Amino acid sequence: MTNPPNNAAAGRASAAGPVITCQQLTKRFGDFVAVNGISFEVAAGEIFGFLGANGAGKTTAMRMLCGLLGPTEGAATVAGCDVFREPERIKQHIGYMSQKFSLYEDLTVRENIRFYGGVYGLKTAAIREKTTALLQRLGLAAERDTLVGSLPLGWKQKLAFSVALLHEPAVIFLDEPTGGVDPITRRQFWDLIYEAAARGVTIFITTHYMDEAEYCDRVSIMVDGRIDALDTPAGLKRQFGVASMDEVFLHLARGAKNVE
Numbered sequence: 222m223t224n225p226p227n228n229a230a231a232g233r234a235s236a237a238g239p240v241i242t243c244q245q246l247t248k249r250f251g252d253f254v255a256v257n258g259i260s261f262e263v264a265a266g267e268i269f270g271f272l273g274a275n276g277a278g279k280t281t282a283m284r285m286l287c288g289l290l291g292p293t294e295g296a297a298t299v300a301g302c303d304v305f306r307e308p309e310r311i312k313q314h315i316g317y318m319s320q321k322f323s324l325y326e327d328l329t330v331r332e333n334i335r336f337y338g339g340v341y342g343l344k345t346a347a348i349r350e351k352t353t354a355l356l357q358r359l360g361l362a363a364e365r366d367t368l369v370g371s372l373p374l375g376w377k378q379k380l381a382f383s384v385a386l387l388h389e390p391a392v393i394f395l396d397e398p399t400g401g402v403d404p405i406t407r408r409q410f411w412d413l414i415y416e417a418a419a420r421g422v423t424i425f426i427t428t429h430y431m432d433e434a435e436y437c438d439r440v441s442i443m444v445d446g447r448i449d450a451l452d453t454p455a456g457l458k459r460q461f462g463v464a465s466m467d468e469v470f471l472h473l474a475r476g477a478k479n480v481e
């Protein structure tokens with residue numbers, strides 16, 4: 222597997238324009254400010270890491286960008302859709318996968334793909350074609366009639382990721398997608414991420430694994446609702462004068478107040 226050069230996303234940005242834009246996006250719950258005026262842009266095909274300690278505000282920000290939670294203030298667009306005015310339209314252009322991914326354990330691999338193809342409104346012929354291609358790409362053809370519940374976790378994660386891309390969304394939001402698997406299995410999952418990014422899919426990923434942070438084109442780090450740092454992994458390490466993303470993260474998270 223080859224890691225794309227960090228300037229690859231910048232090149233794609235100028236060609237296609239940003240796929241996610243966010244200006245002073247804010248979410249308050251009563252008096253508590255969970256997301257406090259965050260601003261950034263993400264390019265088409267960029268792999269954007271969204272890091273922060275527990276309680277920093279990542280999930281809240283991601284829910285706003287997915288059109289699931291109304292922002293309090295600021296502005297944001299995802300795939301050209303306004304998060305305030307067009308939250309329903311956003312859902313047609315995004316994929317979403319979380320640690321508690323949505324595959325049905327008591328359906329087979331093939332049935333899950335067919336089910337989600339139907340949910341996304343794909344035609345029967347397209348579902349059939351995509352199922353064959355997907356099973357082949359994942360090396361799961363022999364397991365097509367196996368219940369998802371009996372697959373190893375790493376396979377479930379790869380399948381959930383591929384299913385979330387069935388409708389060819391512009392952006393995929395990944396909320397800690399690789400929890401609970403070893404670094405080698407995580408690395409295999411990242412092969413799929415790179416393939417999707419190379420096809421132009423924008424990847425927005427939260428993770429607590431610093432090896433994954435290193436794989437991103439750029440990484441933002443949230444502290445108490447704010448984005449305190451945003452750069453390439455190499456740029457962040459340079460900025461903080463440290464050798465690893467672990468140290469960058471610890472440096473920033475140490476000062477946090479809202480750690481859960």
Ligand SMILES: Nc1ncnc2c1ncn2[C@@H]1O[C@H](COP(=O)(O)OP(=O)(O)OP(=O)(O)O)[C@@H](O)[C@H]1O
Pocket residue numbers: 250253255273274275276277278279280281282479481
């Ligand atoms: N509906 C809500 N009402 C009140 N407070 C909330 C609500 N949702 C989230 N919060 C608070 O907002 C803050 C940010 O939470 P959020 O879940 O976005 O953090 P996070 O960075 O995603 O953390 P984790 O890594 O644990 O998922 C937390 O203090 C949380 O308790």
